[in-house]
Amino acid sequence: MSGKINDNPKKYLTITFGCQMNEHDSEIIAGMLENKGYLSAEGQNDADLIILNTCCVRETAENKVFGLLGRLGQLKKQKPHLIIAMGGCMSQQEHIAQRIKQRFRYVNIVFGTHNIHELPALIDRAEYQKNQIIDIWPDRKDISEGLSVKRFHGVRAWVSITYGCNNFCTYCIVPYVRGREKSRQPEAIISEIQELVRQGYQEVTLLGQNVNSYGKDLSSGIDFADLLVKINEIKDLKRIRYMTSHPKDFCDKLVTTVSHLPKICEHIHLPVQAGSNNILKKMNRGYTREHYLELVDKIRTAMPGVSLTTDIMVGFPGESDADFADTVDLVKNIEYDSAFTFIYNKRQGTPAAGMQDQVPDQVKVARIEKLIALQNEITLRKNKLEVGKTLECLVEGPSKTNADLMSARTRTNKIAVFRGKQDMVGMLVPILITGCGLTHLEGEVIPAE
Ligand code: SAM
Ligand code: SF4
16 A cells, blocks of 8 residues: 555654654665555655654653653644654563553554564554554564665665563663564675665674674674675775674774774774672673773773773762772773763663662762763863874765764774865765864865866
């Protein structure tokens, strides 16, 4: 069935919460809907179909979704034909699906993370079925290949290489809502990237909750380093990024591979979460502070100038002042280029939610403020070190904060803004860095001789 009524194409809107993996799932949803004849809507008011692709990693993301659902309920009163679908990690949780069933009856479709490919069929059903449709699969063994993807970004392309996670960090909901880790076959990944290159993409970002455990579930014996070697051989591809890397699986072979392959960008996102062995153990992270520091040494020796970024959490149950001091000390020692910092919050069904000695909110807030101030100082200092260098940058589009400037990305994943023209989008240009702020570098393009 097509997305047309009376020859007026119907319009869809995706609203995405959370990480790049969710962004990429929304690209797949958009691709399937456009195949079905839907057009992209400008906003909520002209949409016939609104799909919420949700995240449940932190409570704030969940609260935003409930707030939005309330507002969409008002919109639906004005537009009764509007179809509202809710998918992603939140929907995958039983207690959330129950809450939608009881309190948000006007949501037409609730689907999970394992049956995105079913959405077009569910929409067909919702067009004639008044009752709310809840269709959530517990997990699945296979991977849907060959789904259409509508890339939202013209310059950077996301390519999933694994789905799910087997690590069960004690604070994290992801393994429960995304299922066990599954690797895509290398041939499927390579052909997707070859097609992206044919479309003009020069940079890909390989996605997975733990990219460096890629291949462990495949019988061929291929691992992440082998996959990178194959991808590096793809003609006309210029840059390869990957995230997220897990410190426990970043083996010596991978350090050597990423430091030798020319297309691999000099940036590693290596979440540490905490600097105290006591907390790392309670988190079930599978490495110690010493292992992590040694890994960083190896990486920096093999790749001088590499940019390192991380995720850090404060206020995990039982985190004492001394544990937090260990985190501060580690951050001072490593000097990350930047860091995402999070306040621990309870996720229903995870082991940490039931742990004793939860840290009081005001202690968590004081710790995160201290950590952010420290990291900001380091980030600014590191950005200043780039001034005077000429860096290869891929132009992505107008700057988000100043429409007069263009924005480009360095191989080390820093944003460089410069005066340039729209027709430079997609070009790799040398930029002389002349200044910087906390979140970006500033520079000017070096004209070709
Ligand atoms: N797979 C990645 C890894 O292991 O580093 C991270 C994926 S997770 C979606 C992104 C980040 O969210 C984590 O690195 C962690 O810092 C943060 N996070 C996860 N669960 C959290 C929780 N319950 N409270 C606060 N932050 C959390
Ligand atoms: Fe969550 Fe840990 Fe898996 Fe990352 S590795 S997704 S933090 S369980």
